Amino acid sequence: MxxxxxxxxxxxxxxxxxxxxxxxxxxxxxxxxxxxxxxxxxxxxxxxxxxxxxxxxxxxxxxxxxxxxxxxxxxxxxxxxxxxxxxxxxxxxxxxxxxxTDGVLSQKFANGSLVTKVDNVVTFEVIPTMLFFPLRQLTLLMVMPIRNHFTNDLRVIYQILEDALSEERPWFSGKKLGLADFNMVFPMDMAIGRGYIELENYPKLAKWHYTVINRPAYRRALEKGGPYNLSTFA
The missing domain is CATH 3.40.30.10 (Glutaredoxin)
Structure with a gap:
C-alpha cells in the first residue's frame, strides 16, 4: 500500500x-x-x-x-x-x-460475510447479560441454540478465507496488503478475542492474523487509539 x-x-x-x-x-x-x-x-x-x-x-x-x-x-x-x-x-x-495512495486496492469477500455472522453471535451472547435473574438464565437457554447455529456457520466462512490465502498470495488483497485486509481485521480480532474460532484448524488464517498484529503500524494504531478489548468492549 x-x-x-x-x-x-x-x-x-x-x-x-x-x-x-x-x-x-x-x-x-x-x-x-x-x-x-x-x-x-x-x-x-x-x-x-x-x-x-x-x-x-x-x-x-x-x-x-x-x-x-x-x-x-x-x-x-x-x-x-x-x-x-x-x-x-x-x-x-x-x-x-x-x-x-497511488493504487486502487480491492476489498473482496473478506469483510461483509464474516462481520455479519460474528455480530449475530455477539448479539445472542449479549442479550441474556442485559436481563435480571432468573430471566437471564431462561433467556440464555433459549438463545444459546441460535448462537451456536451462527457459530457453526462461521466455520464455512473461515474455510473460504483459509483457502483464499497461499504463499503466493499471503494477503486477502493478493500479493500486497490492501483494503480487504484492513476491512478484515476487526471481525477477525473479535472472532479470536471472543473465542469463536479454533485457529489451529486454519493455519494460513492464523499466520495472516499473526502477521497483522505484529506489524509496526498496527501496534502504533493500538497505542494511539487507546482501549481495544473486543471481549468486553471496554
Missing part, C-alpha cells in the same frame, strides 16, 4: 474504544512513513459525552467518523452526504486508498 499522492486534506479520526475505527487508524499508520498526516480524537465507548461528540460530527453518532480539513485552500470534499465528513469504515478506507 504505497502512499505518494500530494495530501490535499488532513483527516481527523473520531475513534471510539473497541470499535471498527481501529482499522482506519491502522491504515493511516501504514501510510505514516510516507508523510501522511492525520489527527485522532479518542472517545471511550461508555464515556459520558461520547455519543454527543460523535453526533455533533454526523447525525447517526456512530464510530468511525472522519472529518477532513482541506490543505492550502483546497475545495471541500463531498464523498458521501456531508461535505468533509466520512462515515462507515469500508467507505473511509476506500477514500484513504483513492486519495492518499
Amino acid at each position: 504505497a502512499g505518494n499522492k500530494q495530501q490535499k486534506t488532513i483527516p481527523t479520526v473520531y475513534n471510539m474504544s473497541s470499535s471498527k475505527a481501529r482499522e482506519v487508524l491502522w491504515a493511516l499508520e501504514e501510510l505514516a512513513d510516507t508523510g501522511i498526516k492525520y489527527n485522532v480524537v479518542n472517545l471511550l465507548r461508555r464515556g459520558a459525552d461520547t455519543y454527543k461528540v460523535l453526533k455533533s460530527q454526523f447525525p447517526l453518532g456512530k464510530s468511525p467518523i472522519v472529518t477532513l480539513e482541506p490543505v492550502d485552500g483546497e475545495p471541500e470534499v463531498t464523498y458521501q452526504i456531508l461535505p468533509n465528513v466520512l462515515t462507515e469504515a469500508r467507505l473511509i478506507l476506500q477514500f484513504i486508498s483513492d486519495h492518499y
Whole structure:
C-alpha cells in the first residue's frame, strides 16, 4: 500500500474504544512513513459525552467518523452526504486508498460475510447479560441454540478465507496488503478475542492474523487509539 499522492486534506479520526475505527487508524499508520498526516480524537465507548461528540460530527453518532480539513485552500470534499465528513469504515478506507495512495486496492469477500455472522453471535451472547435473574438464565437457554447455529456457520466462512490465502498470495488483497485486509481485521480480532474460532484448524488464517498484529503500524494504531478489548468492549 504505497502512499505518494500530494495530501490535499488532513483527516481527523473520531475513534471510539473497541470499535471498527481501529482499522482506519491502522491504515493511516501504514501510510505514516510516507508523510501522511492525520489527527485522532479518542472517545471511550461508555464515556459520558461520547455519543454527543460523535453526533455533533454526523447525525447517526456512530464510530468511525472522519472529518477532513482541506490543505492550502483546497475545495471541500463531498464523498458521501456531508461535505468533509466520512462515515462507515469500508467507505473511509476506500477514500484513504483513492486519495492518499497511488493504487486502487480491492476489498473482496473478506469483510461483509464474516462481520455479519460474528455480530449475530455477539448479539445472542449479549442479550441474556442485559436481563435480571432468573430471566437471564431462561433467556440464555433459549438463545444459546441460535448462537451456536451462527457459530457453526462461521466455520464455512473461515474455510473460504483459509483457502483464499497461499504463499503466493499471503494477503486477502493478493500479493500486497490492501483494503480487504484492513476491512478484515476487526471481525477477525473479535472472532479470536471472543473465542469463536479454533485457529489451529486454519493455519494460513492464523499466520495472516499473526502477521497483522505484529506489524509496526498496527501496534502504533493500538497505542494511539487507546482501549481495544473486543471481549468486553471496554
